[in-house]
Structure formats: structure tokens, C-alpha cells
Amino acid sequence: MRGSIFKRFGIKLTLNDPRWGHNPKGDHKAQEGRRPGEGGGPPDLDQLWRDFNARLNRLFGSRGGDGGGPLRPDARGAGITVSIVVAIAILIWLASGAFIVQEGQVGVVSTFGKYSHTTGPGFNWRWPYPFQSAEIVNVSQVRTAEIGYRANVRNKQPQEALMLTDDENIIDIQFAVQYKLKDPVAWVFNNRDQDEAVRQIAETAVRAVVGKSKMDYVLYEGRDKVAVDVHNMMQQLADRYKLGVQIANVTMLAVQPPEQVQAAFDDAVKAGQDRVRLRNEGEAYANDVIPNARGKAFRLIQDAEAYRSMVVENATGNAARFSQVVTEYAKAPAVTRDRMYLDTMQEIFTSTSKVMIDTKTNNNMLYLPLDKLMAQAAGEGAKSGPVQPHPQPPVQSQSAVPAQDAMQTMESVRSRDLRSRDATRERERESR
Secondary structure (H helix, E strand, O other): OHHHHHHHOOOOOOOOOOOOOOOOOOOHHHHHHOOOOOOOOOOOHHHHHHHHHHHHHHHOOOOOOOOOOOOOOOHHHHHHHHHHHHHHHHHHHHHOOEEEEOOOEEEEEEEOOEEEEEEOOEEEEOOOOOOEEEEEEEOOOOEEEEEOEEOEEEEEOHHHHEEEOOOOOEEEEEEEEEEEEOOHHHHHHOOOOHHHHHHHHHHHHHHHHHOOOOHHHHHOOOHHHHHHHHHHHHHHHHHHHOOOEEEEEEEEEEEEOOHHHHHHHHHHHHHHHHHHHHHHHHHHHHHHHHHHHHHHHHHHHHHHHHHHHHHHHHHHHHHHHHHHHHHHHHHOHHHHHHHHHHHHHHHHHHOOOOOOOOOOOOOOOOOOOHHHHHHHHHHHHHHHOOOOOOOOOOOOOOOHHHHHHHHHHHHHHHHHHHHHHHHHHHHHHHHO
16 A cells, blocks of 8 residues: 555655665664665665655645755644545445436335335435445346246256146146336345246246146137136236236247157047047038928928818718708708719719710711810920910811710700709609
8 A cells, every 4th residue: 555655656666776674773864865876775664654744744735844954754644644545435435326227227225224215217326335235126127937948948847847737637838927027126125036936926826727627628728718817816926925026928838748648649639539520420410310300200290180181171071061962862862862963973074085975866976086186285285385475266177066066965965854854853742
């Protein structure tokens, strides 16, 4: 320290100095009269210290001795020197309390380890150590906690990734949690290892959610729901432990069975998919066949009911008609019998193509093939279609005249028979 002070005030201290090693108990006047370079010993340190004090006294305006005599050591000068050194040390100590907080950061100041106040971005000052200390916390940074892996999904951590599901299956999960700080004071003072606390909370939450779910649910349809449940449970645990964090997002990176049983699990999944496919095909076939069968059964039932109704109604009508005929027959048996005969013959003749000709009258009449003519007319109508825009009037041939005569003859015979029957009935009524 003395060497630095000597250098500052221009005092050179070297081994070649002729005053090095001079006897301090010698004559002071002889020492003053000796010129530099005389003698072979090193300089006297006490003499150098006295010269240094003299220079300080000259610098601050205090001189020792009288007139222009040589400077003498003074206790006051030594005190001033010590004061200056102490003042410089105090200034350096006070300057160590200054710190700068960047944008998006917060400075948390504590006094003797207890929270004092929070500072914002910019230049700030606190009492130096050991009175106060400051910790700068980045509140705008999005932090990430990795569970089940480190830095890369391939770098797995089995002690974190392997979990047990509700159906007693083991599943391998790697996911990442993104969070921000919402309370820097709680983040600094409430927990010792904050990042590890967040990682443990995430692992606890995902184990709790997976332990209540089936393996297929976690792997397929419930993957997003599991991430949402983990997010909510993590936020609840963080608030309970007063971590001062806000969970931003939970991302499932890899959800799969363990590698040792991956092949067997793939086979089981394929079998399950085949089972679902076959079941769907069976349900589709059943949905196609069963409605058709039900429709056919319903149609048959309706046809049977309609046939039953028709038979019952016909039977009822025939019974009623028979009852009426019996009543009329009881009144006039012959007339009723003849009427029934005529109605039956009319019904028979209307559905046949035969022509009955009375040969007793000896009419010279040609027989026309009416059945063939009717069939030919029906065939021509089917070829020409149902609509004929310009129908032609039928041309009467010479064979149509005898046919008309035959029809007239039949009508006359029929009318004569009817008259004879009526006369017979009248005679029967008169005889009665």
C-alpha cells in the first residue's frame, strides 16, 4: 500500500537508491548533506515516509517548521491521509449498491434477508452489502419445464416418464410445461429451488390425472383432455404452494406404451381395430336386413288382414244375399229359380268367347270367329299405344251384316222366351 502511495506522489523506491539500508540512527544533518548516489545501501523507509507526509502537508497548505526549513512529519497530515483513503473506500462501497434493471425485469430488494421493496426497470440503488441485497427477476420470460425428457424427446428420463394407468397398464409420457412469473416476491422468497418445484408439481399432476384414466383414453381420444386437466391441477398446486407462477400451456409431446412392449401393443391395437371394424360391418348388415324383414313382415300382416277382411265381408255379403234369395224363393220359387239361372248364364257368357246360335230357326247365318277378331283388335291396340291422335272409323265388311242379323235373332229369341216365362208365371199365380 505504501508503494502505491509513493508512486502516486512521485517518490521512486528502487533497490539502486543510495539511501536504501542507511542507518536511521545516524546524524540527521549528515544525512541531509549526503547527496543522492553516495553510499551503497538502500534508502531509509522512515525517511521516505516522512517525505511523503511532507508532500501531503504541502499539498493541503500546512507546512512544518519555520521559514523555508525542511518539512517535518506531522500527525495531522497522517490523519488527513487516512481520512482520504477511508473516504475513497466509503465511496467505492456506496457505489457498489447501484444496479440496473432491464425492461421486462424486476429487482427484489431485501434488508438483512427480509423483503424490503421491489424496483422497476432503470437505474436503482440499494444499501450495499451487508445491509441490503438485490435479486433481478425476469418476469416477461416464458420458462419451460421438461418432464420425461431433457432437451430432446429421445433423451428420456424413465423415472419421470413411466406412469401407471387406472387399468394397471404402464404408459410412457413426455410433455412440456410453459409458465411465467406473476409474483416475483413469492418466486424468490417462498421456495428454495423454484424450477425443480415446478417440475415436481407437473409430475404430480400428470400422475394423478393418468392414474384415474384408462390407457386407451390417454393414448387416443382423451389426450387433449388430459393436457387440460394437468394444466388446471398444476395451477391449483402452484397457488397452494405460493410459487408465484402462471401456467401458460401444457403440451403433450409423446404418449406411447413402453418400448419393451411396443410391438405387442401394436398387435393388440390392430386386433382391437379389426374387432371394431367387424362389429361395425355386422351392425350395418343388421341395420340393412332387419328393417327390410320388418317391412316385409308388416306388409304380409297387412295383406293377411286385408284378405281376411275381404273374405269376411264377401262371406257376410253372400250370406246376406243368400238370406234375401231364400226369402224371395219362399215367395216365388219358380221365378227366383229362373232369375238365378239367367244371372248365372249371363255371368258365364260375359267371360267367354263362345257364341251360342239358335239353329232351330233355320236362319242362313255365317259364324264369325269373334274370339280371334277380339284378340287381333287387342293386339293392334297394344302396338299402336293407348293414345291415337287420328282414329279411323271402322270399316264394316260384308260379314258384319250377317253378324248383326244373328244378334238381332238372338235378341228376338230371348224376348220370346221371356214372354213365355212371364205367361207361365202368371198362370201359376192364377192357379194358386
